[in-house]
Amino acid sequence: MENLSSKQEQVLKFLVDFNAEHGFPPTIRELCHYFGFKSLNTAHFHLRSLEKKGYIQVHPGKGRGITLPGARPLSERQIPVVGRIAAGMPILALENIEDFLGIDKGFFGAETTFAVQVRGDSMKDAHIQDGDYVIIKIQDQAEKGDIVAALIDDEVTLKYFYRTKNQIRLESANPKYPPLIFRKGDPRSFRILGIMIGLVRKR
Amino acid sequence: MENLSSKQEQVLKFLVDFNAEHGFPPTIRELCHYFGFKSLNTAHFHLRSLEKKGYIQVHPGKGRGITLPGARPLSERQIPVVGRIAAGMPILALENIEDFLGIDKGFFGAETTFAVQVRGDSMKDAHIQDGDYVIIKIQDQAEKGDIVAALIDDEVTLKYFYRTKNQIRLESANPKYPPLIFRKGDPRSFRILGIMIGLVRKR
DNA sequence: TGACAAATAGAACATTTGTTCTATACCATG
DNA sequence: CATGGTATAGAACAAATGTTCTATTTGTCA
Numbered sequence: 001m002e003n004l005s006s007k008q009e010q011v012l013k014f015l016v017d018f019n020a021e022h023g024f025p026p027t028i029r030e031l032c033h034y035f036g037f038k039s040l041n042t043a044h045f046h047l048r049s050l051e052k053k054g055y056i057q058v059h060p061g062k063g064r065g066i067t068l069p070g071a072r073p074l075s076e077r078q079i080p081v082v083g084r085i086a087a088g089m090p091i092l093a094l095e096n097i098e099d100f101l102g103i104d105k106g107f108f109g110a111e112t113t114f115a116v117q118v119r120g121d122s123m124k125d126a127h128i129q130d131g132d133y134v135i136i137k138i139q140d141q142a143e144k145g146d147i148v149a150a151l152i153d154d155e156v157t158l159k160y161f162y163r164t165k166n167q168i169r170l171e172s173a174n175p176k177y178p179p180l181i182f183r184k185g186d187p188r189s190f191r192i193l194g195i196m197i198g199l200v201r202k203r
Numbered sequence: 204m205e206n207l208s209s210k211q212e213q214v215l216k217f218l219v220d221f222n223a224e225h226g227f228p229p230t231i232r233e234l235c236h237y238f239g240f241k242s243l244n245t246a247h248f249h250l251r252s253l254e255k256k257g258y259i260q261v262h263p264g265k266g267r268g269i270t271l272p273g274a275r276p277l278s279e280r281q282i283p284v285v286g287r288i289a290a291g292m293p294i295l296a297l298e299n300i301e302d303f304l305g306i307d308k309g310f311f312g313a314e315t316t317f318a319v320q321v322r323g324d325s326m327k328d329a330h331i332q333d334g335d336y337v338i339i340k341i342q343d344q345a346e347k348g349d350i351v352a353a354l355i356d357d358e359v360t361l362k363y364f365y366r367t368k369n370q371i372r373l374e375s376a377n378p379k380y381p382p383l384i385f386r387k388g389d390p391r392s393f394r395i396l397g398i399m400i401g402l403v404r405k406r
Numbered sequence: 407t408g409a410c411a412a413a414t415a416g417a418a419c420a421t422t423t424g425t426t427c428t429a430t431a432c433c434a435t436g
Numbered sequence: 437c438a439t440g441g442t443a444t445a446g447a448a449c450a451a452a453t454g455t456t457c458t459a460t461t462t463g464t465c466a
Contacts, residue, residue, distance in 0.1 A: 029454095040416090044454080060455085264424065
């Protein structure tokens with residue numbers, strides 16, 4: 001992105017601050033007033049410069065029609081909670097999404113993430129409780145020892161991942177549950193959805 | 204807060220969505236258009252109702268002058284991470300705040316919250332790991348069995364809380380650590396900061 | 407020095423946007 | 437049945453806001 005002059009930076013900062021405080025952007029006149037400009041055109045000019053450099057979006061003719069970066073639809077900002085995944089569906093198909101967590105994507109350090117709510121105590125030795133939301137970074141590869149979300153038939157499971165030459169082993173973090181072993185030709189469909197990068201617990 | 208009629212809820216949702224998508228609130232006419240209202244007054248009326256019930260703020264005379272609930276400066280929206288607490292300081296004094304978690308206050312169901320990052324394994328049987336952020340709702344009372352954040356001298360500690368007639372007992376969730384007992388006249392200063400209502404783990 | 411971008415001023419004008427007043431209809435509740 | 441909250445329509449008007457055009461100043465860079 002092109003660099004900003006110091007004045008332009010000040011203007012951008014004002015826009016961001018104003019927006020954070022009021023919930024809507026300032027008018028051109030408010031901008032003028034804040035900086036003591038005596039001409040509307042001065043403010044207008046700065047807005048156009050900022051737009052040309054890609055820092056903001058100006059919507060001609062609309063009052064307070066300024067879009068600042070970071071303004072995206074809620075559904076693109078929050079982490080979706082995925083329930084049962086219909087066979088063949090992409091993970092993030094709307095049909096699979098039960099809810100959203102009020103947490104910015106990116107908070108956990110990855111943009112393509114989803115969450116699953118854990119049921120049962122099969123991961124208790126990894127300090128994952130019944131009801132916890134586990135944050136999964138979407139990727140189809142995993143390293144040994146990763147906690148992965150895997151899709152077995154149309155069920156999402158959370159397990160430790162291990163692989164040897166000719167088999168994949170999924171282990172629970174609870175000795176009560178036996179490991180799941182997949183060899184070539186296993187009739188169950190199997191797919192890695194992603195690896196665990198975080199956890200959220202309410203209560 | 205007063206309850207909303209279903210129509211009012213729809214309007215509020217539209218306001219929130221519109222704002223998230225564009226970065227500024229809609230005009231009354233845009234509201235009309237979206238819902239197919241044929242009179243400006245219909246939209247105007249809904250805005251006033253929502254304001255009366257405390258869900259939004261309308262700024263008379265200002266174009267797109269609607270402030271939605273989540274519109275506050277970042278520092279007022281995010282959960283502060285508190286480190287060491289200087290003696291006598293209020294918990295949320297700036298001096299005590301190390302960082303912010305990119306999570307809306309209120310996500311965990313309480314407005315006055317803070318987070319502490321857990322060190323050590325003293326709460327491991329409660330499925331709380333070294334490095335986890337524990338979300339604390341600020342209050343100076345606790346019930347037996349609550350996990351509380353307590354200030355002992357100027358150190359923040361996380362423990363199970365129990366009290367009997369004449370003593371307070373703080374237990375770890377790890378048999379390795381002995382309980383802490385407070386009786387009247389204990390030379391250490393003691394204060395409950397709040398109770399645990401959530402947890403966030405990265406990695 | 408000439409060219410050019412950044413910054414600013416002033417003013418007229420066109421649009422967009424909010425306000426207010428008057429009415430009507432429906433529904434629940436006492 | 438009267439009352440009050442919710443929901444809606446229509447219209448005239450007032451205020452807020454964006455647009456555009458013309459100029460001037462200043463500093464940088466070739």
